[in-house]
Amino acid sequence: xxxxxxxxxxxxxxxxxxxxxxxxxxxxxxxxxxxxxxxxxxxxxxxxxxxxxxxxxxxxxxxxxxxxxxxxxxxxxxxxxxxxxxxxxxxxxxxxxxxxxxxxxxxxxxxxxxxxxxxxxxxxxxxxxxxxxxxxxxxxxxxxxxxxxxxxxxxxxxxxxxxxxxxxxxxxxxxxxxxxxxxxxxxxxxxxxxxxxxxxxxxxxxxxxxxxxxxxxxxxxxxxxxxxxxxxxxxxxxxxxxxxxxxxxxxxxxxxxxxxxxxxxxxxxxxxxxxxxxxxxxxxxxxxxxxxxxxxxxxxxxxxxxxxxxxxxxxxxxxxxxxxxxxxxxxxxxxxxxxxxxxxxxxxxxxxxxxxxxxxxxxxxxxxxxxxxxxxxxxxxxxxxxxxxxxxxxxxxxxxxxxxxxxxxxxxxxxxxxxxxxxxxxxxxxxxxxxxxxxxxxxxxxxxxxxxxxxxxxxxxxxxxxxxxxxxxxxxxxxxxxxxxxxxxxxxxxxxxxxxxxxxxxxxxxxxxxxxxxxxxxxxx
Amino acid sequence: xxxxxxxxxxxxxxxxxxxxxxxxxxxxxxxxxxxxxxxxxxxxxxxxxxxxxxxxxxxxxxxxxxxxxxxxxxxxxxxxxxxxxxxxxxxxxxxxxxxxxxxxxxxxxxxxxxxxxxxxxxxxxxxxxxxxxxxxxxxxxxxxxxxxxxxxxxxxxxxxxxxxxxxxxxxxxxxxxxxxxxxxxxxxxxxxxxxxxxxxxxxxxxxxxxxxxxxxxxxxxxxxxxxxxxxxxxxxxxxxxxxxxxxxxxxx
Numbered sequence: 001x002x003x004x005x006x007x008x009x010x011x012x013x014x015x016x017x018x019x020x021x022x023x024x025x026x027x028x029x030x031x032x033x034x035x036x037x038x039x040x041x042x043x044x045x046x047x048x049x050x051x052x053x054x055x056x057x058x059x060x061x062x063x064x065x066x067x068x069x070x071x072x073x074x075x076x077x078x079x080x081x082x083x084x085x086x087x088x089x090x091x092x093x094x095x096x097x098x099x100x101x102x103x104x105x106x107x108x109x110x111x112x113x114x115x116x117x118x119x120x121x122x123x124x125x126x127x128x129x130x131x132x133x134x135x136x137x138x139x140x141x142x143x144x145x146x147x148x149x150x151x152x153x154x155x156x157x158x159x160x161x162x163x164x165x166x167x168x169x170x171x172x173x174x175x176x177x178x179x180x181x182x183x184x185x186x187x188x189x190x191x192x193x194x195x196x197x198x199x200x201x202x203x204x205x206x207x208x209x210x211x212x213x214x215x216x217x218x219x220x221x222x223x224x225x226x227x228x229x230x231x232x233x234x235x236x237x238x239x240x241x242x243x244x245x246x247x248x249x250x251x252x253x254x255x256x257x258x259x260x261x262x263x264x265x266x267x268x269x270x271x272x273x274x275x276x277x278x279x280x281x282x283x284x285x286x287x288x289x290x291x292x293x294x295x296x297x298x299x300x301x302x303x304x305x306x307x308x309x310x311x312x313x314x315x316x317x318x319x320x321x322x323x324x325x326x327x328x329x330x331x332x333x334x335x336x337x338x339x340x341x342x343x344x345x346x347x348x349x350x351x352x353x354x355x356x357x358x359x360x361x362x363x364x365x366x367x368x369x370x371x372x373x374x375x376x377x378x379x380x381x382x383x384x385x386x387x388x389x390x391x392x393x394x395x396x397x398x399x400x401x402x403x404x405x406x407x408x409x410x411x412x413x414x415x416x417x418x419x420x421x422x423x424x425x426x427x428x429x430x431x432x433x434x435x436x437x438x439x440x441x442x443x444x445x446x447x448x449x450x451x452x453x454x455x456x457x458x459x460x461x462x463x464x465x466x467x468x469x470x471x472x473x474x475x476x477x478x479x480x481x482x483x484x485x486x487x488x489x490x491x492x493x494x495x496x497x498x499x500x501x502x503x504x505x506x507x508x509x510x511x512x513x514x515x516x517x518x519x520x521x522x523x524x525x
Numbered sequence: 526x527x528x529x530x531x532x533x534x535x536x537x538x539x540x541x542x543x544x545x546x547x548x549x550x551x552x553x554x555x556x557x558x559x560x561x562x563x564x565x566x567x568x569x570x571x572x573x574x575x576x577x578x579x580x581x582x583x584x585x586x587x588x589x590x591x592x593x594x595x596x597x598x599x600x601x602x603x604x605x606x607x608x609x610x611x612x613x614x615x616x617x618x619x620x621x622x623x624x625x626x627x628x629x630x631x632x633x634x635x636x637x638x639x640x641x642x643x644x645x646x647x648x649x650x651x652x653x654x655x656x657x658x659x660x661x662x663x664x665x666x667x668x669x670x671x672x673x674x675x676x677x678x679x680x681x682x683x684x685x686x687x688x689x690x691x692x693x694x695x696x697x698x699x700x701x702x703x704x705x706x707x708x709x710x711x712x713x714x715x716x717x718x719x720x721x722x723x724x725x726x727x728x729x730x731x732x733x734x735x736x737x738x739x740x741x742x743x744x745x746x747x748x749x750x751x752x753x754x755x756x757x758x759x760x761x762x763x764x765x766x767x768x769x770x771x772x773x774x775x776x777x
Contacts, residue, residue, distance in 0.1 A: 424615075425612045425615075426610070427608045427610060427612035430579050430599075431606070433579060433598075433599045434578070434579070434604065434605060435629075436630060437626055437629055438629075445625070446614050446616065449616040449617075450614075450615055452616075
């Protein structure tokens with residue numbers, strides 16, 4: 001019978017997806033953890049660099065998280081709660097840092113405020129950006145757009161009625177903040193704090209390029225694996241880096257249902273007070289400058305003859321980068337990103353269809369495996385893949401980079417489409433069954449069509465992140481499969497900052513184009 | 526007496542060992558409007574889903590025009606269903622919603638557009654044909670859902686509390702329209718509701734259910750005049766009283 005056939009098909013599909021994700025998410029992680037032995041632990045813990053690295057990591061991540069949250073919260077309040085103009089433009093500017101690799105943020109600081117930095121020379125500055133200050137500043141630049149989007153989302157769903165009631169009752173602003181705002185923000189904010197902290201502590205791009213001798217755990221892991229091929233030591237550090245990620249994941253999981261989604265009876269009115277608006281403009285303007293200046297400097301540097309000696313305009317750096325195979329690596333990145341976007345989106349959509357629309361106990365298992373991917377930092381994932389799949393047919397090929405990127409970024413797009421499909425009318429499958437409309441047809445004509453804006457968002461997310469990632473791929477790429485983002489480090493190490501800037505710009509331009517294309521498609525729909 | 530359109534024999538269904546339908550048997554006559562009335566959880570939606578083929582009974586038999594359809598696909602039973610939440614295709618226009626299934630079915634592919642337009646005209650929806658469901662009121666959306674079902678020309682239409690989400694005025698209007706459509710098309714209708722007033726206003730016969738069992742099936746007059754037991758008597762009285770109270774509130 002038809003429905004029995006459907007159930008059988010559902011069951012088989014779920015088992016196939018569970019097996020695939022178990023092989024590509026859980027198995028590598030287990031393999032990596034199983035390689036940890038007492039010798040590895042001893043080697044890492046007794047190393048002279050270990051304790052300082054832990055302290056540096058914790059210190060920089062803590063300070064950067066606090067600064068990121070203060071900036072993001074202020075920015076979200078400026079954008080959501082005041083009636084300032086140019087919100088669209090500010091919105092675009094503040095998403096720009098999400099379109100370039102973290103390593104580029106470090107490099108941006110280096111170009112602007114490094115020993116030979118443009119501003120350093122222009123203003124004759126004596127302060128050093130290397131080490132703690134640089135890592136914190138770069139990490140803030142890297143993390144604040146993500147935190148800003150998350151906080152804005154919370155503020156968007158905040159109801160004004162309790163504030164109105166409090167005002168009528170004569171409750172002052174401080175009491176309103178401590179009595180209404182803080183309790184409302186507490187749970188989602190805890191999730192954001194951990195997400196930002198994890199994002200910063202597991203990143204190696206910024207500290208590698210601007211940390212100098214101030215080493216962090218992630219850099220130590222990178223050096224152990226890439227520099228010394230000490231996979232076992234890398235696994236020990238990887239397991240340590242997994243701790244904050246797992247805590248963030250568990251907090252997010254437990255906070256989800258009780259989170260911020262209240263029913264908005266009355267939305268907040270946007271302030272028209274001149275003072276609020278002026279302060280908001282000043283804040284947004286300063287932050288925009290902080291975002292735009294390094295990018296502008298990339299462009300200036302990329303087209304300078306010999307930075308900082310000769311700043312004459314030239315396209316020779318492009319030719320130089322191309323002569324060092326930047327074109328091939330850009331093509332690699334494009335192939336990887338397109339494949340990740342296409343396959344990742346399809347896999348997410350089908351998995352979410354099975355978990356959101358055909359709910360069984362197996363759906364829950366599939367759902368949990370997929371969201372678990374969010375808890376694995378890219379570096380840890382890359383190392384676990386290197387340890388699990390070396391010797392397999394896909395090792396050293398572009399296929400492993402595609403797979404690892406899909407797994408690395410799968411959780412967010414999966415949740416996007418899961419939420420979108422869950423909201424679609426629960427009786428549509430029944431309508432299809434009674435009208436003789438086949439399952440595939442319903443998926444294509446109804447579910448896919450109805451969730452097209454989310455599908456575009458997913459594809460764009462996969463593409464952009466695959467284009468700029470340097471984490472998981474760093475342990476898995478070869479000279480022939482290398483994505484272009486990894487060239488930044490190579491150029492910087494060879495003191496070819498101009499070429500590194502060109503590569504950063506190329507990634508930024510490709511990502512802006514992709515974002516614009518998807519925005520156009522979504523608007524047309 | 527009209528011919529028997531649907532004959533339900535000894536249907537049983539349990540969920541996790543809890544009975545959802547307990548030996549339910551009844552007949553539905555051709556062109557009849559039968560309402561199934563009962564409190565939440567009495568098994569009426571389970572019954573409806575089994576009748577249309579979205580759910581399988583543990584035991585029992587369903588005969589349509591004398592033919593056993595118990596194990597036949599939902600799409601091949603010649604029945605349509607209208608849900609409380611409309612279940613329209615939000616990405617399609619009203620016209621496309623109505624003609625979509627016709628276009629897919631090979632035998633009805635020709636003239637799908639004409640058929641869809643004709644049914645939309647009949648239901649007063651022609652001016653909205655290019656709108657998306659989200660642009661329509663609840664009542665209009667439910668009419669689109671009815672049009673989408675009617676256009677496939679089913680012998681029987683099942684309604685799963687189709688007016689629960691609508692306001693009183695829209696309900697009254699749609700109720701009249703539904704009765705007219707049923708007379709015009711001669712379709713057999715099985716209508717699930719917990720609203721007694723609606724059931725009494727629309728139905729040729731009413732079936733009262735409680736705790737997974739069929740308690741009484743009869744004309745509205747007989748249900749009121751000769752309730753099968755104390756449960757039907759108190760259920761009918763209590764609900765009618767509630768309805769009268771809410772109507773008085775509404776009028777005031």
